[in-house]
Amino acid sequence: MMTPQVQENQTETKPRIQIRGMDKYYTMGTNVVPALRGLNLEVKHGEFVAIMGPSGSGKSTFMNILGCLDKPSHGEYVLDGVSVGQMSNTELADVRNQKIGFIFQSFNLLRWMTAQANVELPLVYAGISKEERQERARRALALVNLGPRAGHRPMELSGGQQQRVAIARALVTSPSLILADEPTGNLDSHTSQEIMRIMQELNARGMTVILVTHEQDIANHCKRKVVFRDGRVVDDQINEQPLSARAQLSADTKAEQVQP
Known part of the structure; x- marks a missing residue:
């Protein structure tokens, strides 16, 4: 089974x-729009x-x-003790390729490629050999069933x-940080639970997971909930009892079995 490459010492206190003090502004014509x-x-x-x-x-x-x-x-944005603003373009590319796995609401899969080929893509860009790409992609796809x-x-x-193919593609480089932007936004409730089960299992193996969602029930599966409004943090709370997606899926299966 594929194991996340969590390179940092888990006792790390930083x-x-x-x-x-992060600001982000966009200029639109003569207007400056704060994000x-x-x-x-x-x-x-x-x-x-x-x-x-x-x-x-x-x-x-x-x-x-x-x-x-x-x-x-x-x-300033500091990642693993290093200021991102001081990184070169090459260093930034290495961070994106080696430390971070991206999952998007729209999947962003290439329609003319197979699932296997889509998952291999980050490894192609990283210059990994064909044999290793194929093996790592197979392991990533197996991880998401x-x-x-x-x-x-x-x-x-x-x-x-x-x-799930998109998740496998995010995992194939063995990142230690997963960024997921509305990963359940286009999915029904049962499929959303399946995606959250995978996310919770990845987190249990040591991955740091940051997930954007507008759905309260999805946020209730996370260990911490941070609320933004007008570009500021207005609420930040630990979720002491996150919902278990695995338990919910098991309960749904049992309920279906008892139906006439």
Whole structure:
């Protein structure tokens, strides 16, 4: 079974992520639109954090900055003790390829490629040999219970299966940080539970998971809930009793079995 590459010492006392006084502004014509305003936030190693808030609250902007896809206008982003703002483009690319796994609401799969080929893509960019790419992709697909569907293209898969391919693609580089932007947004409730089961299992193995969602029931599966509004953190609470997606799926199965 594929094991997440959690390189950091699990007794590490420093936060995995530190956001200090972060602002982000977008210029639209003569208007300056603030997306993040003086944001301060820390995420510890192995946390499972839900980022919530209404549309326009800054959630997606925040995730893009965490994923090194965008830069703040002001403030500092420290990842594993290193200031991201001081990294070169090569170092940023290495962080994206080696430490971070991205999962998107729209799956972002290439429709003309098989599930196997889609999962292999990050390894192609990393220059991994064909044999190793294939083996690692097979292990990642098996981890999300899609091994038998490796040769199918996205249009031959359900929405939930496509999202599991996207998760496998995020895992294939053995990252230690998963960023998921509305990963259940296009899925029905049962499939959403399946995705959250996978997320919880990854977190149990040591991965730090940060998930954007507008659904309260999805956030209730996370260990911590952070609420954004107008580019600021307005609430930050530990969830002492996260819902278990595995338990919910088991209960649903039993309920279906007793139906006449």
